[in-house]
Amino acid sequence: MERLTNADSLMSERYSRRQLLRRAAVLGVSMPVVGSLLLACGDDDDVTEPDTDPVDEPDDDDDGTPEPDDDDDEPEDDDTADAPEGERYGGVLRYGTLGNVDFGSLDMTTTTGTFDLEIGRALNDAYVHMIEGEEFVPGLAESWEISDDALEYTFKLREDIVFHDGTQLDAEAAKYNFDRMTNRETNPGGISYSYLGAGATYGGCDVIDDYTFRLTMTEPNAIFMFRMRRRYVAPQSPTAIEEHGEEYFRNPVGVGPFKLLRWEEDSEVVLEAFEDYNWGPPEIFENTGRPYLDQVVHRIFRDLSTKATALEAGELDLAARLLPEDIIRLQDDPDIEVVIRDQTGQATFLSCNIDRYPTSEVEVREAIAWAIDREALTESIFFGLEVPAYHVFTPDMWSYDASLEDLFGFDPDRSIQVLEDAGWEVGNDGIREREGERLELLYILDELTLPVGQFIQAQLLDVGIGVQLETLAGAGLLEAQLAGQHHITGGMGGWIQEDPDVLRNWIHSSLIGVRQNYTLVNDPELDQLLEDGLKFVGDIRSPEREALYQQAQAMILEPYYVVPLYYRHSFEAHWPYVNVDSIGYDPYGTYHDWNDVWIDESRR
């Protein structure tokens, strides 16, 4: 009965909060104000998680929002195509880009930041591409061969590919790039270094003939082909690298559909169509040649609500990564079309520190897992635009074990029962105690997720768990998390990866204290499973490998090391004259491909 009352009050609070936020959103108040303060506090979440957003795979697509039906990876099959081919050419697309800070580097092979990929995708092209069904199709490499021991990858390049500076892409140029990326001197902090397994499994690159090169591994790496499709390892012009030296990251020269026109720091990056481009993958794009658009202007907005305003004022044609409160407002605007995309990969989840009492007890973790009403959480904080999650993976992740969903749910009675059985009795102030010890948890989080934290705090109190919230930003947040000062904290959820190997990034014991293992789980058996999965030789989608990951999922979820909360989406909006159906997306990322995009001037 007592609990019911609490739930009631929560409902009413939720209602009023929602009303308030809605009104604030309509005024445009909440985010510009809160947002700029947050910005100043260091919006850690956003800097670290750009891989997150969307894709589509509308499995759990029940958010009831008017969605343009298909924002598929393969836009060709449903292109509206109501303008003749010839009339599509021309125009400048003004795009409010994903990142809220300036780009760090436009050279994808040495970049350390993930938002840079927005530019990287247009400037570069990949050796291979991946289409739905996880099938690889030719890109810059027209064919490839993987040795039976999975240690040698031989790629044969197309012979007609030139860089933006007119020089030829050949095997020597490819080798030059791989050598540069796998050398700490020339690539001190770049993502490509670890992507290629440099310093670990990467052996070297050999030129076989003019257009054939071979990459050697010292150990099998099951996810290597996934890495070869990333723009992080895309070829850069050796001539331009030699010419610009240290300044190359400002003057990138790739083989992509667009070339760099200018980079006005802290303001915008302007890309221009590459006239000679002729190697777009026909499996993915309708237009395999020069892009329709003449230019794409990537404008950077620190304040996400300002970006929405700029779109409404007609100063942008397309805006990516908008806030839920702005999306709610824009949905009511008849002139603007809103696009909401599911993400593929992982849920946003809580990590429980199993090395610190009392979250070291499985009963406490189980109680947390069952005390959170995810429906109410997504409804009140994200206006129902995000979707509750009961698993760390999205259902379309390969090897997804749906039976594990039953481990999670909303049943406070179950939480209470579990805690009582474990000897935690309600104390005077409603917080449980056992042998003089109070059931109080420290929840470390960043400013942006504070509303989520407050919601969880209220719900855990309902079952007698006290939660103290501590907000930290940026490096401070990371340090506290690495040191395991928390009982619970936001996990690395939202990372998109095409393979369940992503688990290794936040649960492998070698990452405790140095990387993002915030659960502090140190289980040699689990480590071994994940390593076996990584070094798997043979078909990487085989039932044997799947069994490894299903076992790993169970070993992580059954002891409640983590508590899934919700699946994130990406929120975008654009004017109808932008042919949005023709925007391509990385199947596992939120980044746009502009190859097929065109502007319908007649509707502008």
Add this chain to the structure above:
Amino acid sequence: MVHYFIRRGISAAVVLIGVSILTFSMMHMLPGDPVEYMFARTLGEGPPPEQVEEMRRQLGFDQPFLIQYVNYVVDAVRGDLGTSLYHRRPVTEIIAGNVRYTMELAIAGLLIAMVLGTSLGILAAAKRGTWVDSLTMVVSLFGLSMPFFWLAILLVLLFSLTLGWFPATGQGSLNQIVLPSFALGVTSAGIITRLVRSSMLEVLRQEYVVTARAKGVRESLVLVRHALRNAIIPPLTMLGLQFGTLMGGAVVTETIFARRGLGTVLVDAILSHDMKLVQGILLFIAAIYILSNFIVDMLYAFIDPRIRYA
């Protein structure tokens, strides 16, 4: 005069040193390691700890606080504020490349404050005690107590989204600076209005004003030629002081209007934990503030000889 100049100069220098210590230690007191953070943005399999340590050593973050500070000051005196980790170029170069956009905005804000503040102040003083006076005072009170970022949002809603008169974001053309400079200048305008009014009222009581009126000079001439000339000195100095405030306010204004300038660079630097750049910009803004104060002091002494010997 020279004596006074030197005295003020020394005190300005002391303040500047204080500011440098504050900004420097502030950045160091922030929890977390910037190098660790830099690498943490990459996926799980990041560089090994030795690599991070090496980077830290290269950047000099492994040295004791005091040595780091002394090095910083020595370099700063030579005009070297360090290199931005994120942009990979000298901090001074970044500041130099962006300062004009912020100056542009601050000066435009100052103009708005001056024109609006002076005319409303004169109006209120001339119509003292009437409803015009009361209304002006209420409006100016609103102006100076309204958070300017909130005003900025309201301006965008009305003039960009509803009426479509001015662009909501960006820089470059003249009409793009109207809303941001207005939002920025209104607070100062409120202060100036009240100052001009009280200063005018004081002057209007002077005997030479009475004389002028008695001679039959037109009231508008009395106000502008006789009274304003003398009454404008205190507001003018206040305007100088406001310049530093406006530079600081530009940080938020630039963010809201998505404009280029020191403000956006500073926000970027904070977001990307670019300590050297944050320090550099804070120091620069503080220096501008101190400098404008110093210049005002000098001007004041020049205009009013009594101050020099005080």
